[in-house]
Amino acid sequence: MSRSYFFRSLLLIAVLAIGFISCTPTERDNSEEKGAGVPQQQEYTIEIKQMKFIPAEIIVHKGDKITFVNHDLVTHDITDDPGKTWTSSALPADESWSMTVTQSSNYYCTLHPTMKGKIAVE
């Protein structure tokens, strides 16, 4: 078992466990979302297709996970715009890359700067 496979499995188990815990009905989960309890991580997928991020704008919560999947035949990247504080680095055709959202960002592809997208944290 490769190291990355092991960690991915571990992550999957953790995600499932969190899902299970948050599905267990408890009174305090009825309080406002920001309140008590383990926040549930939502997962989103942004497809890169025909030189576009689809959807180009997405509204998420802090801690949610976004996976970018490159369906094009050319390499792209996903990079914070304009600060470049985070980047996927080169994402070749048919590969994917995931990030956990910490803040709202505009992003773009540094290889094709006409490609832009936006992550809004609500």
Add this chain to the structure above:
Amino acid sequence: MDKILVTFFNNNFSNNKLNKMIMKKMTPAMMRSFAIAFALFTTTGPAMAQSNPSLTDPEVAHVAVVANQIDIGYADIAIKKSKDGEVVKFAETMKRDHTAVIEQAAALAKKLGVTPKDNAVSQKLLADADKTKKSLNGKSGKAFNKAYIDNEVAYHKAVIGAVEGLLIPETDNAELKQLLQNVVPALKAHLGHAEMVQKNYK
């Protein structure tokens, strides 16, 4: 492109002498513009007759590969000569993307058992590219950057026109047609990128 354009004229206008005169006077730049006009005409004008000059699929594949190779050739010159980071980054994207397209085309040709076949369109493209490369090689500094990026804008416009107006309609095989259709958004993004860089050299 000559053969097709000539036949296009012949099919659509009655005065052959006039057509030949027009063709002789066409400069490469005019040929490029005409490729765009051709594309516009075929998509907005009357439907082209089925008797139109045809490129076979092996010829379409050859044109596609040559058109990509030409832009890689321009990119190699820019990577070597330019000291403008934005120009170099653009050129590297051209090299990376057009190489990826060629690889896809080669893989598809292999799968379909098609051997790309040389033809008049490919030869015309290569002859024009040779002149452009000589001209680029003779320039340096800011003049080089401007000439390179201006040519990239013009070349991508011409190629988009030719792919949409000529190659896609000429292609019979569905997978080859699909590949060409998949390449168009990349060409358009390259054009947009080239125009962004071009603004620095106005």
